[in-house]
Amino acid sequence: TQLLEQSPQFLSIQEGENLTVYCNSSSVFSSLQWYRQEPGEGPVLLVTVVTGGEVKKLKRLTFQFGDARKDSSLHITAAQPGDTGLYLCAGEAIFGNEKLTFGTGTRLTIIP
Amino acid sequence: ETGVTQSPTHLIKTRGQQVTLRCSSQSGHNTVSWYQQALGQGPQFIFQYYREEENGRGNFPPRFSGLQFPNYSSELNVNALELDDSALYLCASSPDKNTEAFFGQGTRLTVV
Numbered sequence A: 001t002q003l004l005e006q007s008p009q010f011l012s013i014q015e016g017e018n019l020t021v022y023c024n025s026s027s028v029f030s031s032l033q034w035y036r037q038e039p040g041e042g043p044v045l046l047v048t049v050v051t052g053g054e055v056k057k058l059k060r061l062t063f064q065f066g067d068a069r070k071d072s073s074l075h076i077t078a079a080q081p082g083d084t085g086l087y088l089c090a091g092e093a094i095f096g097n098e099k100l101t102f103g104t105g106t107r108l109t110i111i112p
Numbered sequence B: 001e002t003g004v005t006q007s008p009t010h011l012i013k014t015r016g017q018q019v020t021l022r023c024s025s026q027s028g029h030n031t032v033s034w035y036q037q038a039l040g041q042g043p044q045f046i047f048q049y050y051r052e053e054e055n056g057r058g059n060f061p062p063r064f065s066g067l068q069f070p071n072y073s074s075e076l077n078v079n080a081l082e083l084d085d086s087a088l089y090l091c092a093s094s095p096d097k098n099t100e101a102f103f104g105q106g107t108r109l110t111v112v
Helices: none
Strands: A005-007 A010-014 A019-024 A029-037 A044-049 A055-058 A061-065 A071-076 A085-093 A100-102 A106-111 B005-007 B010-013 B019-024 B031-037 B044-050 B053-057 B064-068 B073-078 B087-094 B107-111
Touching: A005 A085, A010 A019, A019 A106, A029 A071, A044 A055, A044 A061, A071 A085, A100 B031, A100 B044, B005 B087, B010 B019, B019 B087, B019 B107, B031 B073, B044 B064, B073 B087
Parallel strands: A010 A106, B010 B107
Antiparallel strands: A005 A019, A019 A071, A029 A044, A029 A085, A055 A061, A061 A071, A085 A100, A085 A106, B005 B019, B019 B073, B031 B044, B031 B087, B044 B053, B064 B073, B087 B107
């Protein structure tokens, strides 16, 4: 079973600050996805990265896939209260029966 | 709004009982996956169905079983409920096996 470790587990920062969330594994993934989940709802897909070294931007969010396709990062610039939520990375396995392996999650709180 | 709906939204069952959770996928989505999300953790893959046949299974015991129907609905059945089965159960549908998945809002199961 592939494991995805996210750090930090909890993060609370002031509005306007920048932050980075990390997602690390010893396994190689064919693709990696980032989701945001709000209380009482299912995860919502933010982005999918498939190529080692790939960088994708979604407004103030920047996603990077590691060169070896084992790790990824999410950087948020000028955080806003609406960014508050649980951020999950999920890797799609190359081999095996498990489809999406989710990370442990980072709970982000932006203080107005 | 992902077009994926789950029922019921909340459920309380007694240890040893059986439960059936339901998911209605988007029309045309041939693939449905079920996940278990314990409090404070990322979702864990239970199994996936593609065109009504199981297409991969995670590390869950046989008392977790599923069905997918031709009308794009599916079920997750859990027998002999244990206290540790208390969690948010999520279904996710996608047009094909390895395409973007859309999550429902989940069913919160509490076993007492």
